Amino acid sequence: MAKVHNWHLGREMQYRFDEAHPQRQFVAVFNTNRCIACQTCTLACKSTWTFSRGQEYMWWNNVETKPYGGYPHHWDVKLLHLLDQVNHGGQYWDVSQQTDEQPYGVFKGMTIFEAAARDGKENAIGYLPTEEEWNSPNLYEDTPRGPAGKPNEYHPGGAELPVHKTWFFYLQRICNHCTYPGCLAACPRNAIYKRPEDGIVLIDQERCRGYRKCVEQCPYKKSMYRPTTQVSEKCVGCYPRVEGTDPLTEGLPMETRCVATCVGKIRMQGLVEIENGAWAEDRQNPLYYLVRVEKVALPLYPQFGTEPNIYYIPPRWAPRQYLQQMFGPGVEHAIERYTNPSRELLAVLQLFRATQQIIFRYEIEEGEKILETEVNGRPFEMYNDTVIGFNSQGDEIVRLSVAEPFHVRPDQYQNSI
Numbered sequence: 001m002a003k004v005h006n007w008h009l010g011r012e013m014q015y016r017f018d019e020a021h022p023q024r025q026f027v028a029v030f031n032t033n034r035c036i037a038c039q040t041c042t043l044a045c046k047s048t049w050t051f052s053r054g055q056e057y058m059w060w061n062n063v064e065t066k067p068y069g070g071y072p073h074h075w076d077v078k079l080l081h082l083l084d085q086v087n088h089g090g091q092y093w094d095v096s097q098q099t100d101e102q103p104y105g106v107f108k109g110m111t112i113f114e115a116a117a118r119d120g121k122e123n124a125i126g127y128l129p130t131e132e133e134w135n136s137p138n139l140y141e142d143t144p145r146g147p148a149g150k151p152n153e154y155h156p157g158g159a160e161l162p163v164h165k166t167w168f169f170y171l172q173r174i175c176n177h178c179t180y181p182g183c184l185a186a187c188p189r190n191a192i193y194k195r196p197e198d199g200i201v202l203i204d205q206e207r208c209r210g211y212r213k214c215v216e217q218c219p220y221k222k223s224m225y226r227p228t229t230q231v232s233e234k235c236v237g238c239y240p241r242v243e244g245t246d247p248l249t250e251g252l253p254m255e256t257r258c259v260a261t262c263v264g265k266i267r268m269q270g271l272v273e274i275e276n277g278a279w280a281e282d283r284q285n286p287l288y289y290l291v292r293v294e295k296v297a298l299p300l301y302p303q304f305g306t307e308p309n310i311y312y313i314p315p316r317w318a319p320r321q322y323l324q325q326m327f328g329p330g331v332e333h334a335i336e337r338y339t340n341p342s343r344e345l346l347a348v349l350q351l352f353r354a355t356q357q358i359i360f361r362y363e364i365e366e367g368e369k370i371l372e373t374e375v376n377g378r379p380f381e382m383y384n385d386t387v388i389g390f391n392s393q394g395d396e397i398v399r400l401s402v403a404e405p406f407h408v409r410p411d412q413y414q415n416s417i
């Protein structure tokens, strides 16, 4: 196995292939705090990509209710168990070594690749879900965990912050278009590749022979086998939209379907520049700002080692230990930034789902102070700043104020506008 650098882990790790990077990387941020589990994203994806025979069970985008839900069932608990079996008690982070380059410190445990290398058999550890585990994609929807740790238990006064005693949250999931994909490392036919122009991970349908190694070794279970064609398929990152070939934007890069349709405005997707194998400093790119400057959005199970490229603003009410296992050691910091946002963060959060075009750069024009209050016992000031988003050509495509306009519908238009 080769040695590659994984910035999520803050160290080098073993991987099947030598380090290679695209010029730009497909990245998204999902704000779990705002999701209402309406599944509009799920259906937008389904009606675009997986509406045909043999794809009935495929949900390239799904929204599951944590802690019990998962598609396929218990995918993450199973992976965590597999890793714990190989490296019992050794899956921990050294947070004393946090720097800007390794913001989560150093992961001291084993990734899915390292755990497999120890046995010398596979490229990554994993498992093939059973047919049954792929059914009921939204099992345990809205099922909370109560004080004694059982489903559907309620605790009196269980919804007090900072951590609810009775809790659940929604986790939105698509393929992470990983920097070091488990699916790609697993494929004996070398049918999976990462596009140099945007880092989107695709399966070559001509080369694939349906061995299902990618289904087994994607830790997020986002590669799926299609029995009618006998090859595997996965989320394609809506690449025609990202390329700008959708007629709607006349050649300009556009957000994916799941992002563009999000009712809760929880999603933002774009491209970050890669330089010498790392994210190039790009302070005014909203994704760079959220992930690398504010560090308010975190990778999903970074310890798996694939360097996933979908980042999450963690739910502020859920137990921290649970969240730290899921999003790594950056959780306390991210929740602190989100609950006590800077002026700039408050403005950038307005850009979520503000336009279908990809925002490459933002600027902020300062406005007047509109509120002085207390949040969590601390003084908080709010300013009506204006945030402006620019597309790949540098043209302004969106302009929004922090204070949203308030409309009162006149009596004669109670049911229409």
Ligand code: SF4
Residues within 6 Å of the ligand: 034, 035, 036, 037, 038, 039, 040, 041, 042, 063, 172, 261, 262, 263, 264, 265, 266, 267
């Ligand atoms: S469309 Fe947005 S709000 Fe609705 S389930 Fe999907 S991510 Fe959540």
Ligand code: SF4
Residues within 6 Å of the ligand: 174, 175, 176, 177, 178, 181, 182, 183, 184, 201, 217, 218, 219, 220, 221, 222, 223, 234, 306
């Ligand atoms: S999430 Fe899974 S399918 Fe997607 S790139 Fe990563 S390993 Fe491959």
